[in-house]
Amino acid sequence: MRRRQSQEGQQTTPDASAAGSSWTYGKRGYALAHSIRQFRRHKVASTLTLLVLGLTLALPVMLLFASSSLQQLSARSLEGESLTAYLNLEVNDLQGAELAQSWLGKPGVRRTTYITRNEALSLFRDNSDIGAAVDTLGSNPFPGAIVVYPDSNTLESLRIEALAEDLRTLETVARVQLDLRWVKRLQAIVSLIQLVGGLLAGFLTLTALLVIGNTIRLELLRRRSEMEVASLLGANSSFLNRPILYTGALYGFLGGVIACIIALLALNAIQQPADDLSSLYDSSFQLTMPSTLQIFTVLAISTLLGLVGALSSLYRPSQRLTHRRENQG
Amino acid sequence: MISFERVSLEYQAGRFALKDVSFALDSGSFTFLTGHSGAGKSSLLRLIARLESPTSGNIQIGNIDYSRLRPRQEPALRQQMGVVFQDNQLLNDRSVFDNVALPLIIGGYKFANIPTRVTAALKKVGLAGKAFDAPQSLSGGEQQRVGIARAVVARPKLLLADEPTGNLDADISAEIMQLLMQFNASGVTVLLATHDEGLLNTFRYPRLMLNQGQISQ
Numbered sequence: 001m002r003r004r005q006s007q008e009g010q011q012t013t014p015d016a017s018a019a020g021s022s023w024t025y026g027k028r029g030y031a032l033a034h035s036i037r038q039f040r041r042h043k044v045a046s047t048l049t050l051l052v053l054g055l056t057l058a059l060p061v062m063l064l065f066a067s068s069s070l071q072q073l074s075a076r077s078l079e080g081e082s083l084t085a086y087l088n089l090e091v092n093d094l095q096g097a098e099l100a101q102s103w104l105g106k107p108g109v110r111r112t113t114y115i116t117r118n119e120a121l122s123l124f125r126d127n128s129d130i131g132a133a134v135d136t137l138g139s140n141p142f143p144g145a146i147v148v149y150p151d152s153n154t155l156e157s158l159r160i161e162a163l164a165e166d167l168r169t170l171e172t173v174a175r176v177q178l179d180l181r182w183v184k185r186l187q188a189i190v191s192l193i194q195l196v197g198g199l200l201a202g203f204l205t206l207t208a209l210l211v212i213g214n215t216i217r218l219e220l221l222r223r224r225s226e227m228e229v230a231s232l233l234g235a236n237s238s239f240l241n242r243p244i245l246y247t248g249a250l251y252g253f254l255g256g257v258i259a260c261i262i263a264l265l266a267l268n269a270i271q272q273p274a275d276d277l278s279s280l281y282d283s284s285f286q287l288t289m290p291s292t293l294q295i296f297t298v299l300a301i302s303t304l305l306g307l308v309g310a311l312s313s314l315y316r317p318s319q320r321l322t323h324r325r326e327n328q329g
Numbered sequence: 330m331i332s333f334e335r336v337s338l339e340y341q342a343g344r345f346a347l348k349d350v351s352f353a354l355d356s357g358s359f360t361f362l363t364g365h366s367g368a369g370k371s372s373l374l375r376l377i378a379r380l381e382s383p384t385s386g387n388i389q390i391g392n393i394d395y396s397r398l399r400p401r402q403e404p405a406l407r408q409q410m411g412v413v414f415q416d417n418q419l420l421n422d423r424s425v426f427d428n429v430a431l432p433l434i435i436g437g438y439k440f441a442n443i444p445t446r447v448t449a450a451l452k453k454v455g456l457a458g459k460a461f462d463a464p465q466s467l468s469g470g471e472q473q474r475v476g477i478a479r480a481v482v483a484r485p486k487l488l489l490a491d492e493p494t495g496n497l498d499a500d501i502s503a504e505i506m507q508l509l510m511q512f513n514a515s516g517v518t519v520l521l522a523t524h525d526e527g528l529l530n531t532f533r534y535p536r537l538m539l540n541q542g543q544i545s546q
Binding site for chain 1: 378380401407409410420422431434435436443
């Protein structure tokens, strides 16, 4: 409230222009102004609480931000995966090419490539240290091969294995080669990281909830006399509880903002090393920065968390306040 | 205006704050509620303000029968009353203006009406020039006058005062009484709990005397 002093030392008279912002005299505005006032009055305590909340929420937020990158890593590792079906030696190149064409119609197959016997021989010669040894055999020992690329719906190890099994039953196919072990390992590691991260995020979120609940409990103790006065003046439970709920929501929101800042700084710091590591494995994996929607989601969840923390602290005290029985007078 | 019919308030088995209390006060009356400390004065005021529910008996304020009052209707009932406390219970973290404006905010008054009403209430208690002061910077008598301004700003029909002069010297007590009498003259029913003999002897108003939770005269 601003002080309006008249000139020449006369008495001051409050009027609409001298009153504070009009929105603070509405029920909701009063509650919000009160919550902000509490933050201002207890700057050190509020800042420390917000830092604790921010740090507590930072890891779950980082995991949320990184989860899409981890899912991409898991999916992309299978994206380039293919099956190689080695044909019987009796199958000539024309038949092989026709087979490759006909397999395109099979469920779960995105693309097929036929490698002729001569192409296979050339590849071996070019890429093997013992390529010249083949010449001593006198004839081409390599069969024709069809490389089968599964479609996006089949990019799961179990489905790829089912496709391989299906191809193995064909008479023209001598052998199907599929090595998913490293992919399975990677997927297992990613799943474990997501599970442990999820559990940790759950615990830390619960911790944040308790921190907010405890802070609100202290706030209730501080406000007890004010709530009693307001109750005597005819305030209903909504009026009494609203500032507390707003305070909880503010703690949640500001804690979420701090958590987002910490998470973004941390992701920024590890982005380059992650990219370097990825390039060493010829992987297309990239640690991506969160989208605006993800950031808004975090802020909405953290605000909701603050509200829930405040609600959990509110229910009983407000009831005690309006229905207490004390022997007075 | 106020009617108590065989009202009892029992805190624990056999321990009565009030027992079989019956009386009726007219609208626009000024009544002293007297009795020694612990006689049940505050309990009676708390029953009227519906901060307590009677163990038995019936209370009626105006045309409101308390036995039919639902909990969610209680805040609206309290908004029709003004309450003055012995320790004034002002909120020290905000100005005199904001303290007096609180009942209007609670009552959902439009902002356009708030400064006018607060100004009028502060003028009545002689504190218009201290609207933006902190309550702690005021004297005890001034603080009590702010408490009265807060109690009357929403123009209640009933004013309950619980030992409003308990912490004040005789001169200031007389000033506070004059204020309460002014509001009574404008039609407000006043029920003032006090055990200040000086006040009781100076101002000759009807008395309700409580003794160990019962009306003694």
